[in-house]
Amino acid sequence: xxxxxxxxxxxxxxxxxxGCGECQTSCQSACKTSCGVANQECENTENK
Amino acid sequence: xxxCYKLSGLNIVLDIYSGSVHVVDExxxxxxxxxxxxxxxxxxxxxxxxxxxxPEVNDAEIKDCFxxxxxxxxAGKLFTPDxxxxxxxxLKEKSKGxxxxxxxxxxxxxxxxxxxxxxxxxxxxxxxxxxxxxxxxAALDFLIENSGTRRNLEVDFFGGEPLxxxxxxxxxxxxxxxxxxxxxxxxxxxxxxxxxxxxxxxxDFANKECSNVVLSLDGRKEVHDRFRxxxxxxxxxxxxxxKFQDFVKARGGKNYYMRGTFTHxxxxxxxxxxxxLNLGFKELSMExxxxxxxxxxxxxxxxxxxxxxxxEELAELMLKKHREGDPFTFYHYMIDLKAxxxxxxxxxGCGSGTEYMAVTPWGDLYPCHQFVGEEKFxxxxxxxxxxxxxxxxxxxxxxxxxxxxxxxxxAKLYCSGxxxxxxxxxxxxxxxxxxxxxxLFKKRMECAIMLECAKALDE
Numbered sequence: 001x002x003x004x005x006x007x008x009x010x011x012x013x014x015x016x017x018x019g020c021g022e023c024q025t026s027c028q029s030a031c032k033t034s035c036g037v038a039n040q041e042c043e044n045t046e047n048k
Numbered sequence: 049x050x051x052c053y054k055l056s057g058l059n060i061v062l063d064i065y066s067g068s069v070h071v072v073d074e075x076x077x078x079x080x081x082x083x084x085x086x087x088x089x090x091x092x093x094x095x096x097x098x099x100x101x102x103p104e105v106n107d108a109e110i111k112d113c114f115x116x117x118x119x120x121x122x123a124g125k126l127f128t129p130d131x132x133x134x135x136x137x138x139l140k141e142k143s144k145g146x147x148x149x150x151x152x153x154x155x156x157x158x159x160x161x162x163x164x165x166x167x168x169x170x171x172x173x174x175x176x177x178x179x180x181x182x183x184x185x186a187a188l189d190f191l192i193e194n195s196g197t198r199r200n201l202e203v204d205f206f207g208g209e210p211l212x213x214x215x216x217x218x219x220x221x222x223x224x225x226x227x228x229x230x231x232x233x234x235x236x237x238x239x240x241x242x243x244x245x246x247x248x249x250x251x252d253f254a255n256k257e258c259s260n261v262v263l264s265l266d267g268r269k270e271v272h273d274r275f276r277x278x279x280x281x282x283x284x285x286x287x288x289x290x291k292f293q294d295f296v297k298a299r300g301g302k303n304y305y306m307r308g309t310f311t312h313x314x315x316x317x318x319x320x321x322x323x324x325l326n327l328g329f330k331e332l333s334m335e336x337x338x339x340x341x342x343x344x345x346x347x348x349x350x351x352x353x354x355x356x357x358x359x360e361e362l363a364e365l366m367l368k369k370h371r372e373g374d375p376f377t378f379y380h381y382m383i384d385l386k387a388x389x390x391x392x393x394x395x396x397g398c399g400s401g402t403e404y405m406a407v408t409p410w411g412d413l414y415p416c417h418q419f420v421g422e423e424k425f426x427x428x429x430x431x432x433x434x435x436x437x438x439x440x441x442x443x444x445x446x447x448x449x450x451x452x453x454x455x456x457x458x459a460k461l462y463c464s465g466x467x468x469x470x471x472x473x474x475x476x477x478x479x480x481x482x483x484x485x486x487x488l489f490k491k492r493m494e495c496a497i498m499l500e501c502a503k504a505l506d507e
Contacts, residue, residue, distance in 0.1 A: 004072070006068070009387060025202065025398065033338045034335060036380065036462060036489060040389045042384075
C-alpha cells in the first residue's frame with residue numbers, strides 16, 4: 001500500500017512566524033465576486 | 049479532520065489542519081477513510097473482504113499501512129487536531145485599524161450596459177458620478193495614514209468603467225508615486241476595464257504603473273455579446289478583443305487576467321476558456337455570476353451540476369497543456385502548497401471592512417465594492433475616517449470560526465469563511481454562507497489540489 005506525501009507548508013508551524021499582514025487582500029486582484037485565500041501568495045520576506 | 053476524494057484517477061487525502069496532502073492507492077484510501085471510525089480489526093476484515101483477488105492485500109500489508117498512518121499522525125501530517133480556534137481573529141486584533149487596500153470607484157458610470165452587472169451598470173443603484181482628483185487624493189492619504197507598518201499598499205481602479213475617468217487615474221498614480229518613498233510605501237495598482245476605451249496611451253500607462261490589469265471578456269463572441277452590449281444594444285466583442293490582444297502582448301510578462309463571467313446562458317464555460325486560449329490569452333479567470341435569486345441569468349441547480357463537471361474538465365485540460373509545455377493559468381486553480389498563506393491569513397477572513405475598503409466617487413467608505421450603495425453599510429468617509437464602528441466590528445469579528453456552517457467544512461482553511469457580501473446577499477448576515485458559492489469553491493479546490501498532486505507525481 002502506498003501513501004505519497006507531498007511537500008507542503010506546515011500550517012501549525014506557520015502559526016509561530018505568520019501574521020505579518022503583507023499579503024494581498026483576498027479578492028483584490030481578479031475575482032471581485034468570491035473569496036478564497038488559498039491562491040494568495042505569502043509575502044513575508046523574513047520567513048522565506 | 050481529513051478530506052478524501054478521487055479525481056482524474058488520483059486518490060487524494062487532505063489533512064485539513066496541517067495542510068498536508070497525500071496521494072494514496074485505492075486500498076490505503078479506503079483504510080484512511082475508515083481509520084478513525086472503525087477499529088483496526090474491523091478495517092482489516094473489511095479490506096480483506098473487499099479485495100479478495102488482490103495478492104498485495106494481506107494481513108502484513110494492511111498492518112504496514114496502519115503503521116504508515118501512525119507515523120504520519122506522529123509527524124503531524126494526518127488526523128491533525130484543530131488547535132486554531134483561539135487564534136481566529138488574532139491577526140485582525142493585531143492589525144486593528146490598519147488598512148492596506150482600497151478599491152477606488154473612480155467612475156460610477158459605464159459605457160456598456162451589461163444587464164448582469166452587480167454594480168447595476170456602474171451606478172451601484174445610485175447616481176452617475178466621477179471621482180474627483182481631490183477625493184482620490186484624500187483616499188490615498190487616508191490609506192497611507194492608516195496603513196501602519198504595512199509597506200505594500202494595493203489600490204484598484206474600479207467602476208463602472210475606470211477609463212471614463214482616466215485623467216484622474218493618471219493624476220492619482222502620479223501623486224501616489226510622488227509620496228510613496230517618503231512614507232516607506234510601495235503602491236500596487238490594478239486597473240479593471242471593459243476595454244472599450246483602451247488605446248496606446250492606456251496600454252503604456254498600465255504597463256508602466258499597474259502591477260495587474262483585469263480585462264473583462266466573457267469568452268465566445270455570442271456569449272460575450274449577449275450581455276456585454278453598449279447602450280444601443282451592440283455587442284462589444286469585436287471592438288475590444290483586438291485591443292486586449294495588443295494590451296496583453298505589450299504587458300511583457302507583467303500580470304494580467306482575462307476576467308469573464310458565466311451565467312445561466314453558458315454553464316459550459318470551458319468553451320469560453322478555450323476561446324480565450326484561441327485568442328492567445330493565458331492568464332484566465334472565469335467567475336460564476338452573482339445576482340438576485342429571481343434574475344434570469346442566475347445559475348440553476350442543473351447549471352451547477354454542469355459547472356462542476358466543467359471545472360473537472362478544465363483541470364484536465366490544464367494538466368494536458370502543462371504536460372505539453374503550453375501551460376495557462378486559471379485564477380481559482382492557483383495554489384502554492386509549499387509557500388501559500390500562513391494560518392493567520394487562512395483563519396481571518398477576506399479582510400473586507402477592516403484592511404480592505406471601497407471608496408465611492410464622493411469619498412464614502414464601504415466594507416467592499418459589493419456593499420457600495422447599501423447605505424447601512426457606509427463606514428464613514430476618507431475625510432472623517434471610520435465612524436460606523438458597529439458595522440466595522442461586525443466585519444472585524446468575521447473569521448472562519450464565526451460561521452456556524454463552516455465548523456465541519458474541510459475547505460474552511462482554503463476559503464477563510466467565504467465572501468461576506470455573497471453571504472449577506474444570500475442570508476441577510478455577513479456571518480452566513482452562500483451555499484452555491486461554497487459548492488463551487490470546494491470543487492475548485494479539489495481540482496486545484498489534484499493538479500498540484502499530478503504535477504508533483506510527474507516530477
